[in-house]
Each structure stands twice: as structure tokens, then as C-alpha cells.
Amino acid sequence: MTTTVPLIYSFPEFEGVADAVADHVISAQNLTLYNTLDKAIVQKLRNSPLSTVLTEMVSSSSILLHSRSNSASSKADTLNNSTLGGPGTPASGRRVPKLKKKSEVRFKIALSGGSLIKILHQGLLSRESEIDWGKWDIYFADERLVPFDSPDSNYGSAKREIFDLIQSEVKPRVYHIDELLIDDPQECADSYEKILIDNFAKKDSVKLPMFDLLLLGCAPDGHIALLFPNHGEQLREKLAWCMPVLKAPMGPENRITLSIPVICHAHRVTFVVEGLTKAPIMRIIMERPEKGLPSSIVNEGAAGRVTWFVDDDALKDCYDSTKKKYKFLSIDEPII
Incomplete structure (x- = not known):
């Protein structure tokens, strides 16, 4: 694997990450909907x-x-x-x-779970006047196969922390797994893949869906979405859009995840990472790409379309990575 250096924005604290990610998301929305x-x-x-x-x-x-x-x-x-x-x-x-009808364009975004939900809660809900929720199609990059009222459910967490708190009368379209299929990982993955096929390949023959923005976190063990470092077969999957994950090494054992080709095909791939516990794995991702961690594979596979938003704690152990100061594009830079 060659060394691909993604764009890295670093912030001294959590609030800075949340503000910048909100600006990044709103900028992607505006370019998608209004060019x-x-x-x-x-x-x-x-x-x-x-x-x-x-x-x-x-x-x-x-x-x-x-x-x-x-x-x-x-x-x-x-x-x-x-x-x-x-x-x-x-x-x-x-x-x-471009001269397009408004109804023809929608902002297609995929989310992961974990601390990313907290960051989006902090950053987006205070800027609803800038967000066209009614033109958003929201998908999930991964999901734990648990009831939606479980704290482990990505959709459930996003619903409680974001969707239920949206003030706009017009809500986004949210595409989640079928809760009735959580006992059958393969069927659940097939069902979610069918949703993707219906929404991305209805009019045109496409090999892969293209999200306008795909937001991911990164766990201390290096897994992204639900692609784990030691699950080689899944990391090598080339055809499936959505895959079941069995016997996950932590938390709920059964899950589903988007595949590496789908993630790498997104128009923009953005990682959001914060916390001192992520520092050791961030050093491996950024300075040892030959280790083949899932996020390093994405850095390479989506080269030129990958951005990282991290706090200084998460980059504490990185010595060779070049960090940039984020310049706000769609909203005013917060006064610190």
C-alpha cells in the first residue's frame, strides 16, 4: 500500500470539532443542492x-x-x-x-454511530436555519442488530439525539434497517442493500451507490463502520454493498455494515475522531498505512476525497502528520 496523506484538521477541544464538522456538512449540503x-x-x-x-x-x-x-x-x-x-x-x-429543478436534487448522507452522534448533535442542531432537512436522505454506514430503543442502536441514538430534536416542520428522510430482521443478519443486510439499490439504482444502472457525504468515526481498535481490522474476508469484499458482521469482538455480536467499495465510492468521506483513547490507533493509521487498517484502506481507496476532523488529544502520538487550520465556509467562524 502506498502512503496517501489525507487532509487533517486539528482542534484544541471537542467544541471546535463539532463546529467545524457542522460547517463541513452544511457546505456539502449547499454544493449538492445549490452548486x-x-x-x-x-x-x-x-x-x-x-x-x-x-x-x-x-x-x-x-x-x-x-x-x-x-x-x-x-x-x-x-x-x-x-x-x-x-x-x-x-x-x-x-x-x-446548474439549471436543475429543486425536486431533482437531494443531499444523500450516511452516518456511523458512537461519539459521532454526539458531535452532530452539538454542531448541527444549533444551526438549523442553515439546514434544508426536507432535502436530506439519511442512511447508516453501519448498525448493531438490536432493538431501536437499545442504547447500542445507531438509529435509535440518532433519533433521540438528532431527529427527534429537529425544530423544522419538514423532516429528513431516514433509511434504517428493518427492526423485524435483527435476528437474521444476512437477511437484514440484504434488506438494507435493497433499500440502497432502490434509491440509488432505480433510474440508472450503477455498480455502487455514491453518497454526497459519508461520515465515519474510528474506534480505538481501528475499526470503522463495522469493518474490523482482523476480518480480512470482509475487507476484501468487492461486490456486496451491505454485509452482515457476525461475532463482533466487542458489544453486540451481530451487525451490518457498508462495504469498503461503497465507502470509498462516496463523493466525500469524512472521519471525525476525538479523545485521548484514539491517539495510539491514529498514529498507526496516519504513519503506518502498510498495516492495512480499514481507515488506512479508505485513505488510499478514496484518495483526494478524504478529510479528518480530530482534536489534539487524538493526534497526541502523531509526529509526521501535517495538520491544517480549518477555514469556515458556510457559517461564521465561532468566536473563541
Whole structure:
């Protein structure tokens, strides 16, 4: 395995991670739904009939975005470097919104569980005015096969900590496992894969789903989603979109997870890691990719589209990793 260096943003404390991840998510939302980060144009597109807004935009020179100042250009450069750019973004950072109907575009995001839910709770719920919940399709990168009211359920935790607390009258579409199938891991995985096929391959023949953003944590043992370091057969899986996990080494034994090819195919893959207990494994991930940990495989397989948000504690043992200061793109930088 070659050494692939992902983009790493480091923060002195948990709150900084939560704020930056919220900005990162909202930026991905705006680029997906509106093809721009310009706040004024995003607001117009959110609040006005599409045809009226596009007529105004096409007849105005303001359609050339991010040209207002050197600061804006710097933010565009940062955006491209942080894997949020994409095809159709000129080198200057200017972006022309495509003429698409609002109903045609949805923000497809997949979440993992654990401390990531806490970080999203902290970062997103305080910024609901920037979020178009009604245009979100939320999936899960992994799930423990337990009842939804169990504290081990990723969907259950996300429901209690995020979905139930959304103030907007329009809610996101949330795609979770079938709770009736938790006693049959293979059938449960097949059922969830069918949901993915129905939603991503309904109109076009696709080999893999492409999420706009896939958010993952990383456990102290190095597993991501529910892909464990010593489960070689699953790490080598090439065809399945969703797989059962049997006899997991910790917690509930039976689970399901997205496969490595699906994770690596996402438009943006973002890891969120915090805490001193993650420091030893972070050093192996960042400085010993030849060890073949699942996250190192993703760093390589999704090279150029991977971003890490970590606190300083988690990077305590990393000596050769280059850290960057995060520049906020969609929301104002918090005053510290």
C-alpha cells in the first residue's frame, strides 16, 4: 500500500470539532443542492421559486461567484483542498449553478454511530436555519442488530439525539434497517442493500451507490463502520454493498455494515475522531498505512476525497502528520 496523506484538521477541544464538522456538512449540503457556497444565492434559491431566481441570476453578473475579495478566493482554494469541490468548478473558484429543478436534487448522507452522534448533535442542531432537512436522505454506514430503543442502536441514538430534536416542520428522510430482521443478519443486510439499490439504482444502472457525504468515526481498535481490522474476508469484499458482521469482538455480536467499495465510492468521506483513547490507533493509521487498517484502506481507496476532523488529544502520538487550520465556509467562524 502506498502512503496517501489525507487532509487533517486539528482542534484544541471537542467544541471546535463539532463546529467545524457542522460547517463541513452544511457546505456539502449547499454544493449538492445549490452548486454554490455563496450565502446570498443559497438563500435566494431556498426561499424563492426556482424559475424567478434563475432568471435574475442569469441576467446578472453576480452569477460569477466567490470573486468579491481575496478572502473569498482563499476560501474557495480551501474548499477545493478539503474535497468539497467537484466537476464544473473553474480554477478561480467561481461556480455557476446548474439549471436543475429543486425536486431533482437531494443531499444523500450516511452516518456511523458512537461519539459521532454526539458531535452532530452539538454542531448541527444549533444551526438549523442553515439546514434544508426536507432535502436530506439519511442512511447508516453501519448498525448493531438490536432493538431501536437499545442504547447500542445507531438509529435509535440518532433519533433521540438528532431527529427527534429537529425544530423544522419538514423532516429528513431516514433509511434504517428493518427492526423485524435483527435476528437474521444476512437477511437484514440484504434488506438494507435493497433499500440502497432502490434509491440509488432505480433510474440508472450503477455498480455502487455514491453518497454526497459519508461520515465515519474510528474506534480505538481501528475499526470503522463495522469493518474490523482482523476480518480480512470482509475487507476484501468487492461486490456486496451491505454485509452482515457476525461475532463482533466487542458489544453486540451481530451487525451490518457498508462495504469498503461503497465507502470509498462516496463523493466525500469524512472521519471525525476525538479523545485521548484514539491517539495510539491514529498514529498507526496516519504513519503506518502498510498495516492495512480499514481507515488506512479508505485513505488510499478514496484518495483526494478524504478529510479528518480530530482534536489534539487524538493526534497526541502523531509526529509526521501535517495538520491544517480549518477555514469556515458556510457559517461564521465561532468566536473563541
